[in-house]
Amino acid sequence: xxxxxxGGVEEEVxxxxxxxxxxxxxxxxxxxxxxxxxxxxxxxxxxxLRDNGFNVIVGQRKxxxxxxxxxxxxxxxxxxLFELEEACEKGTILQFLLSxxxxxxxxxxxxxHLKKGxxxxxxHGFGITYKExxxxxxxxxxxxxxxxxxxxxxxxxxxFLEGKGLNSSFAVHQNASGKARENAIAxxxxxxxxxxxxxxxxxxxxxDLTGERGTLMGALAGILEAQYTLLRKKGHSPSESFNExxxxxxxxxxxxxxxxxxxxxxxxCSTTAQRGALDWKNRFRDAVAxxxxxxxxxxxxxxxxxxxxxxxxxxxxxxxxxxxLAELHNSEMWQAGAQVRKLRPKQ
Ligand SMILES: NC(=O)C1=CN([C@@H]2O[C@H](COP(=O)(O)OP(=O)(O)OC[C@H]3O[C@@H](n4cnc5c(N)ncnc54)[C@H](O)[C@@H]3O)[C@@H](O)[C@H]2O)C=CC1
Ligand SMILES: CC(=O)[C@](C)(O)C(=O)O
Ligand SMILES: [Mg+2]
Ligand SMILES: [Mg+2]
Numbered sequence: 001x002x003x004x005x006x007g008g009v010e011e012e013v014x015x016x017x018x019x020x021x022x023x024x025x026x027x028x029x030x031x032x033x034x035x036x037x038x039x040x041x042x043x044x045x046x047x048x049l050r051d052n053g054f055n056v057i058v059g060q061r062k063x064x065x066x067x068x069x070x071x072x073x074x075x076x077x078x079x080x081l082f083e084l085e086e087a088c089e090k091g092t093i094l095q096f097l098l099s100x101x102x103x104x105x106x107x108x109x110x111x112x113h114l115k116k117g118x119x120x121x122x123x124h125g126f127g128i129t130y131k132e133x134x135x136x137x138x139x140x141x142x143x144x145x146x147x148x149x150x151x152x153x154x155x156x157x158x159x160f161l162e163g164k165g166l167n168s169s170f171a172v173h174q175n176a177s178g179k180a181r182e183n184a185i186a187x188x189x190x191x192x193x194x195x196x197x198x199x200x201x202x203x204x205x206x207x208d209l210t211g212e213r214g215t216l217m218g219a220l221a222g223i224l225e226a227q228y229t230l231l232r233k234k235g236h237s238p239s240e241s242f243n244e245x246x247x248x249x250x251x252x253x254x255x256x257x258x259x260x261x262x263x264x265x266x267x268x269c270s271t272t273a274q275r276g277a278l279d280w281k282n283r284f285r286d287a288v289a290x291x292x293x294x295x296x297x298x299x300x301x302x303x304x305x306x307x308x309x310x311x312x313x314x315x316x317x318x319x320x321x322x323x324x325l326a327e328l329h330n331s332e333m334w335q336a337g338a339q340v341r342k343l344r345p346k347q
Contacts, residue, residue: 034091044153059087
């Protein structure tokens with residue numbers, strides 16, 4: 001662990017320096033890691049683990065698109081790719097990477113194969129924290145750990161291939177073997193994390209659900225939509241409205257934030273922009289603060305979990321989701337975006 005000062009607050013975190021890949025491989029050398037589910041996190045984590053030299057198998061429903069995707073990615077049926085139950089039986093560490101709702105359905109099968117000494121691994125605190133709703137309660141004689149990459153499995157894989165990594169949190173819920181913490185860190189390094197910070201299952205899911213419903217996805221889409229709609233209403237063209245709302249953000253300004261922080265992005269904009277942004281920032285912050293309060297409350301009471309589980313239970317859930325996503329896709333704003341992207345200069 002390295003003690004690092006984060007803006008005046010000291011935290012113990014794990015970096016690849018004090019926990020190198022060779023050490024992670026040594027810690028897990030006798031384990032068979034079974035990645036259950038091949039949606040978004042499944043491929044990212046399974047492929048990174050495999051390329052990092054761990055003993056990995058994948059469990060997935062046969063006759064599904066994702067089974068075919070796994071075969072395309074080089075997993076061999078009967079050797080490294082199995083039906084879910086067979087993978088549960090063969091694995092010593094079961095990485096539960098089905099959708100959170102899917103985990104509820106598969107839990108009885110997973111539980112049956114979680115014999116003493118095995119490890120149950122999550123990338124989300126959902127199943128354990130909302131156990132009244134999910135029914136996921138592991139026996140006391142197994143280890144229960146978590147590694148949650150802070151980003152999409154797609155990015156986890158892409159960054160790995162570029163030699164970079166996404167940061168992840170890790171947590172231990174049950175430590176029957178006495179090795180749970182070391183195993184969690186080793187798996188965190190193995191899946192290609194940047195640095196690892198410690199949390200618990202409850203904090204992980206509360207922050208994750210807040211983040212994705214808030215700034216990362218929900219609030220982001222909402223604020224962009226509000227500005228685009230306003231500009232259009234005031235007579236600005238789609239090109240002007242989209243460039244001033246999204247394209248400038250994603251192609252220019254947010255990259256400067258990622259590189260060196262908000263003040264650096266501000267410093268690279270005009271003094272006119274800086275003056276106005278500094279004044280308006282606080283108004284926006286104060287306007288949305290009550291919405292964030294509601295959001296956190298809805299997460300903490302389990303209301304968000306209930307909504308998600310109920311929605312996912314509907315037989316036509318996928319189809320309905322696709323209709324909603326298509327609505328977004330086909331809206332003037334995102335159609336304008338598709339055109340703008342096409343017009344980006346190519347090398
Ligand atoms: N999407 C992401 O990049 C991230 C996801 N997570 C967490 O990782 C876990 C996995 O999430 P995703 O990869 O997004 O999942 P996903 O929604 O892509 O689903 C993963 C797999 O679950 C399978 N599945 C769903 N219901 C099933 C059922 N009833 N029986 C059998 N298989 C079923 C699907 O076929 C798919 O292969 C979740 O706990 C999620 O919260 C954490 C960080 C980021
Ligand atoms: C990518 C991620 O970490 C999210 C947004 O929390 C999720 O996909 O659940
Ligand atoms: Mg997340
Ligand atoms: Mg999430």
